[in-house]
Amino acid sequence: MSTPLFEYLLRLGDDRLILGHRNAEWCGHGPILEEDIAVANVALDQTGEAQLLLNLAGQIEGQGRDADQLAYWRDETQFRNLQMLELPRGDFGFTMVRQFLFSAHAHFVLEHLASCPHDDLAGIAAKALKENRYHLRHSSEWVVRLGDGTDESHRRIQAALDELWPWTVELFYEDAVDAALKAEQIAPDQAAIKPKWEAMVTEVLTRATVQPPKGPMRMVGGRKGRHTEHLGHLLAEMQIVARSHPGASW
Amino acid sequence: MATEAKPAAPTEDPVKLAEFEARCDRGETIEPKDWMPEKYRRQLTRMMSQHAHSEVVGMLPEGNWITRAPNLRRKMCLIAKVQDEGGHGLYIYCGTETLGTDRAELIDQYLYGTAKYSSIFNYPTLTWADIGVIGWLVDGAAIVNQTMLAHASYGPYARAMIRICKEENFHKRQGYELCATLARGTPAQKAMVQDAVNRWWWPSLMMFGPHDTNSPHSADLLRWKVKQKSNDDLRQRFVNLTVPQAQAIGLTLPDPDLKLDQATGDWKFGEIDWSEFNAVIAGNGPMNRERIAARRKAHEEGAWVREAAAAYAAKHQPAAGQAA
Ligand SMILES: [Fe+2]
Ligand SMILES: [Fe+2]
Numbered sequence: 001m002s003t004p005l006f007e008y009l010l011r012l013g014d015d016r017l018i019l020g021h022r023n024a025e026w027c028g029h030g031p032i033l034e035e036d037i038a039v040a041n042v043a044l045d046q047t048g049e050a051q052l053l054l055n056l057a058g059q060i061e062g063q064g065r066d067a068d069q070l071a072y073w074r075d076e077t078q079f080r081n082l083q084m085l086e087l088p089r090g091d092f093g094f095t096m097v098r099q100f101l102f103s104a105h106a107h108f109v110l111e112h113l114a115s116c117p118h119d120d121l122a123g124i125a126a127k128a129l130k131e132n133r134y135h136l137r138h139s140s141e142w143v144v145r146l147g148d149g150t151d152e153s154h155r156r157i158q159a160a161l162d163e164l165w166p167w168t169v170e171l172f173y174e175d176a177v178d179a180a181l182k183a184e185q186i187a188p189d190q191a192a193i194k195p196k197w198e199a200m201v202t203e204v205l206t207r208a209t210v211q212p213p214k215g216p217m218r219m220v221g222g223r224k225g226r227h228t229e230h231l232g233h234l235l236a237e238m239q240i241v242a243r244s245h246p247g248a249s250w
Numbered sequence: 251m252a253t254e255a256k257p258a259a260p261t262e263d264p265v266k267l268a269e270f271e272a273r274c275d276r277g278e279t280i281e282p283k284d285w286m287p288e289k290y291r292r293q294l295t296r297m298m299s300q301h302a303h304s305e306v307v308g309m310l311p312e313g314n315w316i317t318r319a320p321n322l323r324r325k326m327c328l329i330a331k332v333q334d335e336g337g338h339g340l341y342i343y344c345g346t347e348t349l350g351t352d353r354a355e356l357i358d359q360y361l362y363g364t365a366k367y368s369s370i371f372n373y374p375t376l377t378w379a380d381i382g383v384i385g386w387l388v389d390g391a392a393i394v395n396q397t398m399l400a401h402a403s404y405g406p407y408a409r410a411m412i413r414i415c416k417e418e419n420f421h422k423r424q425g426y427e428l429c430a431t432l433a434r435g436t437p438a439q440k441a442m443v444q445d446a447v448n449r450w451w452w453p454s455l456m457m458f459g460p461h462d463t464n465s466p467h468s469a470d471l472l473r474w475k476v477k478q479k480s481n482d483d484l485r486q487r488f489v490n491l492t493v494p495q496a497q498a499i500g501l502t503l504p505d506p507d508l509k510l511d512q513a514t515g516d517w518k519f520g521e522i523d524w525s526e527f528n529a530v531i532a533g534n535g536p537m538n539r540e541r542i543a544a545r546r547k548a549h550e551e552g553a554w555v556r557e558a559a560a561a562y563a564a565k566h567q568p569a570a571g572q573a574a
Contacts, residue, residue: 021317024316024317024325024329025316025317027309027313027316027329027332027333027336028306028309028310028313028332028336028544028548029313029544029547029548030548030552031548031551031552031553031554031555031556032552032555032556033306033336033339033340033343034340035552035555036309036333036336037333037336037337037340040329040330040332040333040336041333043329044326044329044330044333047322047325047326047329048326050322051322051323051326067322068321068322068323071321071322072320072321091551092551092552092555093555144562145558145559145562146555146558146559146562148562148565149557149558149559149561149562150554150557150558150561152554152557152558153554153555153557153558153561156554237317237318238317238318240318241318241319241320241378242320242321245320245436245438245439247436248320248435248436248438248439249431249435250320250321250324250378250428250431250432250435
């Protein structure tokens with residue numbers, strides 16, 4: 001019974017829910033206090049965006065589910081986030097490279113959505129676009145600083161990029177859900193976003209003195225609920241309290 | 251606290267010292283550039299840095315539940331709270347630096363030396379209810395202490411406290427509201443919050459430190475108007491505030507001796523287990539080793555990031571605006 005818009009909102013919402021969760025893991029464990037605070041800020045924004053998007057998804061679905069029910073009571077094959085976002089947080093360099101690759105893409109997606117004909121979605125996207133500008137600036141500055149810092153930091157940023165790059169193919173994944181929403185001028189055309197993303201990414205990576213690897217891309221399936229083994233563990237932790245007390249309010 | 255290195259007390263110019271103490275007596279604010287006795291500087295550096303370390307170490311027990319918060323609203327509240335505590339740490343470190351010791355050195359003193367942080371954070375957070383109880387009791391106790399410190403003679407400390415107290419009040423209200431929600435929830439939720447109160451009550455009372463007769467630094471701090479009230483006075487104030495709050499949401503406090511003294515209006519309470527307090531202060535509490543280990547790990551694993559940021563800033567000197 002799921003409509004393309006419901007599916008599409010789950011994809012947008014789950015991306016932010018899962019990446020926000022990973023980013024929040026840094027709270028108390030950052031390399032400097034300023035970054036504990038900054039990364040927590042990003043996690044807060046993303047969790048807030050997820051809440052708005054999933055609430056809207058629940059509304060569209062019309063079966064009485066809200067963001068909490070969608071976040072805490074779906075199983076892993078029902079999640080629609082990009083696989084890249086569920087990978088463990090890695091070192092600080094990995095976290096920054098991932099945030100940058102994602103935020104650069106999100107920038108163009110949100111820019112489109114902010115002026116799409118679906119008012120509720122456009123409103124959320126406009127807010128998220130503003131927040132994402134900060135995420136993009138913060139992460140790209142760190143990618144440059146670390147890429148062009150010491151030998152060790154350069155090596156770590158290059159390694160993070162080597163690890164993450166093959167997952168980026170999924171950013172541009174499209175299927176019937178996108179086709180239906182493109183027909184309504186809601187979803188953007190990923191083929192049109194790709195060169196813009198590449199230009200933005202190349203500019204930053206050049207300043208960071210690192211290069212994307214040449215090898216093959218990964219097989220991915222997050223948009224269809226096919227995930228890495230990491231997501232199940234993430235959800236087990238995230239959902240444990242809520243699911244231990246069915247029907248409780250918090 | 252007794253383990254701290256104590257350089258010989260410097261001999262101060264008696265005229266300047268008398269003038270300084272007169273200023274404190276008149277309730278004037280001492281600013282970083284003003285003359286101050288070395289002992290005042292040392293005591294404040296100790297006290298303020300200990301406070302800053304506490305804010306940062308305090309991120310760990312609560313951070314422990316961010317990934318398990320039971321709904322999105324609570325998750326965001328908790329992230330924001332832990333983030334606030336980091337901000338408090340940062341703000342107080344900056345205040346401490348005005349006394350002449352930089353943050354890196356202060357951090358070294360607690361990660362690898364003998365500097366302390368609040369003993370309360372050496373207890374584990376075992377259930378979700380601990381998040382509510384910490385906000386209510388631990389932030390609540392901190393507010394009682396910090397409201398007094400907002401009148402401290404040292405300007406940067408007093409100003410930091412005024413700003414921080416506003417946020418601590420918010421944390422306390424949020425924590426209390428969380429406890430109230432659990433207390434009127436399912437039987438399992440109610441049992442969870444009562445158990446958390448049972449575990450955190452006594453450690454919260456210990457936050458105010460030893461009896462005044464056993465508090466090594468109290469006399470100086472009181473004379474110089476860094477502190478305006480004794481540990482025991484503050485503790486009593488906290489108990490008086492908290493007992494009716496517990497009653498209002500149907501929770502009990504784990505002290506059979508608790509009773510209202512009609513004459514004074516004070517809630518009299520039982521004797522604190524000082525052997526537990528001393529064991530925690532000495533580093534043998536339930537979580538001392540884990541807390542320090544977690545902070546050292548973050549610090550050491552972050553070394554390459556800090557070095558890289560410094561190297562990048564040095565390389566790009568002319569465009570200094572780009573650095574962190
Ligand atoms: Fe605080
Ligand atoms: Fe607080």
